[in-house]
Amino acid sequence: MAQNVICPKLLSLHVKSLQRTFSLKRYQRLHGAAFDQSNEKTHDFGFEKVTQQEKAGKVYNVFENVADKYDVMNDAMSLGVHRLWKDFFIQRLKPSAETKLLDVAGGTGDIAYRFLNYLKVKRQLEGRKRYDQSDEHVEADDSRGSKVTVCEINEAMIKQGRQRSEQLGYTTKDIAWVQGDAQNLPFDNNTFDAYSIAFGIRNVVNIDKCLSEAYRVLRRGGRFLCLEFSHVETPPVRWLYDNYSFQVIPVLGQLIAGDWASYQYLVESIRKFPKQEEFRILIEKAGFKLVQYENLSCGIVSIHSGFKL
Secondary structure (H helix, E strand, O other): OOOOOOOHHHHHHHHHHHHHHHHHHHHHHHOOOOOOOOOOOEEEEOOEEEEHHHHHHHHHHHHHHHHHHHHHHHHHHHOOHHHHHHHHHHHHHOOOOOOOEEEEOOOOOHHHHHHHHHHHHHHHHHHHHHHHOOOOOOOOOOOOOOOEEEEEOOHHHHHHHHHHHHHOOOOOOOEEEEEOEOOEOOOOOOOEEEEEEEOOHHHOOOHHHHHHHHHHHEEEEEEEEEEEEOOOOOHHHHHHHHHHHHHOHHHHHHHHHOOHHHHHHHHHHHHHOOOHHHHHHHHHHOOOEEEEEEEEHHHOEEEEEEEOO
């Protein structure tokens, strides 16, 4: 008589699926609850309450663990849509050839590459326009190469970023890689024309300190631009998004990166991040003016913008 054989890996996934379901129900109970600021010594690490030091260490370990699969997982989790969000993000920045950009929590360089490519295409279009308006051939001036500084706290992510930038043909003349904390930036006051942070600010321990540092390193007239997962208000979309997040993303993390826990945290961290209007107020409190936000994909992500005037 044949016996049923249960694959240990499938059994493990089944157990974690049950854990995932309980986590989703826990989120649904907590959804809409105000962020608990009564105890300054505790911070959210996903749905877990930890000390400031514990959160810093845990977040660092998350990205240390996923660094080598980070780009692959971004494509898998978002079905490639993160590329469109980041493209739109750079279009909103509209950098010029003179823009000095600091990209904080820059990961493996997604924003930096888009920044450089945007300016390259812009120069080519300007050169073509000059050619069309002149009787003589005028080459696009590629000598005006712009430089972006990527500040990332995780050494493993910087290593992956440097390898990727070399494969794409970029050098240290194009991108400066700096290991540093978003809450204590290793740069002088009034240094940069623009500050960008994409999918990174929700992972810092102290958001207020991060925003304060962004304000400090920007020049007068400089722009703060943040791309971050946000909150979906439309009930049917929110239901689909929540179920996909809790039921699918950790499974992908396990199958692709061999890491369930890190992607469970990333899903939970999105739900603990301030809602759009709450975050807008935090940006204003840091000193920024003309603060506004723009929802993308029904609020799954938002672009927040402000100026140092």
